[in-house]
Amino acid sequence: MNFSLNAYLEELRPLIDVDCGTLTVEGIETVAGLMAAKYEEMGGWNVKRIDCGKAGTGLEVRNKPESDVIDVMIIGHMDTVFPVGTVAKRPMTFDENRAFGPGVSDMKSGLLNVVYTMRNLDKAVLDKLSICICMNPDEEIGSLHSEEWLKSVAKSARHVLVAEAARADGSLVKARKGMARYKMTYHGKAAHAGNDPQNGRSAITEMANWILAINEMTNFESGTTLNVGVVKGGDGANIVPDHAEAVVDVRFWDNNEYADVDTKIRALADKPFVDGVTVTLDREAHKPAMVPSEKTEVLMAMVEECGKEIGIDITWQAVGGGSDANLTAVLGIPTLDGFGPAGAGFHSADEYLELNTIEPRIKLLMGVLTRIAA
Numbered sequence: 001m002n003f004s005l006n007a008y009l010e011e012l013r014p015l016i017d018v019d020c021g022t023l024t025v026e027g028i029e030t031v032a033g034l035m036a037a038k039y040e041e042m043g044g045w046n047v048k049r050i051d052c053g054k055a056g057t058g059l060e061v062r063n064k065p066e067s068d069v070i071d072v073m074i075i076g077h078m079d080t081v082f083p084v085g086t087v088a089k090r091p092m093t094f095d096e097n098r099a100f101g102p103g104v105s106d107m108k109s110g111l112l113n114v115v116y117t118m119r120n121l122d123k124a125v126l127d128k129l130s131i132c133i134c135m136n137p138d139e140e141i142g143s144l145h146s147e148e149w150l151k152s153v154a155k156s157a158r159h160v161l162v163a164e165a166a167r168a169d170g171s172l173v174k175a176r177k178g179m180a181r182y183k184m185t186y187h188g189k190a191a192h193a194g195n196d197p198q199n200g201r202s203a204i205t206e207m208a209n210w211i212l213a214i215n216e217m218t219n220f221e222s223g224t225t226l227n228v229g230v231v232k233g234g235d236g237a238n239i240v241p242d243h244a245e246a247v248v249d250v251r252f253w254d255n256n257e258y259a260d261v262d263t264k265i266r267a268l269a270d271k272p273f274v275d276g277v278t279v280t281l282d283r284e285a286h287k288p289a290m291v292p293s294e295k296t297e298v299l300m301a302m303v304e305e306c307g308k309e310i311g312i313d314i315t316w317q318a319v320g321g322g323s324d325a326n327l328t329a330v331l332g333i334p335t336l337d338g339f340g341p342a343g344a345g346f347h348s349a350d351e352y353l354e355l356n357t358i359e360p361r362i363k364l365l366m367g368v369l370t371r372i373a374a
């Protein structure tokens with residue numbers, strides 16, 4: 001493989017120097033245009049634009065668009081978490097060891113590494129494999145507008161590789177915590193706190209009972225944790241409150257344990273603590289945990305062997321945050337994440353990309369695809 005770090009960085013720059021945060025459709029469109037052009041120029045790739053509604057454009061890039069089976073689905077996202085104006089303040093820069101800028105490792109370099117992989121892959125390997133590269137515009141808001149599309153593609157896929165950054169120590173990701181978020185709205189009955197408090201039904205008392213019950217569901221040992229992170233309610237100290245709301249964030253390693261939590265929370269809503277109070281429960285977000293299956297272990301072994309061949313020590317991590325890997329893993333498809341170059345400081349101004357990991361990670365991805373083809 002002919003690799004020039006300078007050429008890579010100059011190709012990366014226009015992908016970094018464009019504001020493309022949450023729902024910044026114009027910036028997403030720019031990135032999608034740049035990415036589409038790379039595959040169209042390469043030849044042999046069918047580029048399909050996917051309408052992801054409010055989030056903008058997604059790209060589905062295939063080398064065998066007619067094939068019913070997808071041997072390898074590769075996922076990357078085009079959005080960042082940074083607001084408009086970030087690029088003006090801190091455009092892409094680099095020194096001897098690292099590159100900096102919004103999305104430099106999460107995950108513009110991941111997207112570019114996939115391009116380099118396809119440019120350099122043996123034609124014979126490409127001929128054997130049906131590859132589908134999906135680039136979505138809204139991963140940072142939980143892939144709200146691309147989830148259905150990604151899952152529908154994943155159903156035909158035998159393996160899923162996600163090109164999010166490798167961890168700072170070079171580890172790939174084999175497991176990711178799941179998450180869920182619920183908003184509870186409590187409806188009580190207002191009454192004057194001095195004249196007839198007995199006729200009131202306190203929404204805040206109901207909420208307080210919920211908070212204690214929810215705290216009881218936490219199990220630090222197994223990693224199922226619940227956090228009521230937002231509460232609101234009441235209009236004045238002299239009024240029995242008829243309204244309150246709370247938001248709880250749930251994290252878990254074990255999807256079955258989460259199912260229990262979900263059942264318990266719904267049961268609370270069916271049978272309020274305070275007579276006369278009603279509760280509206282709204283699950284606002286849900287990502288199942290990504291847990292390695294036996295088939296995933298086979299894929300991991302394959303990645304480790306490839307690592308050996310090119311001289312990188314492959315290590316694995318289980319991490320707390322979610323990614324699109326959670327969505328496909330729960331469908332039972334062997335899914336691994338962290339195929340991008342290494343970096344850290346994601347979602348902050350300290351974000352960086354480790355330059356000496358770019359080329360080896362391209363080689364690793366090429367190696368894994370070559371093995372899958374064989």
Ligand SMILES: [Zn+2]
Nearest residue numbers: 077106107164
């Ligand atoms: Zn990311």
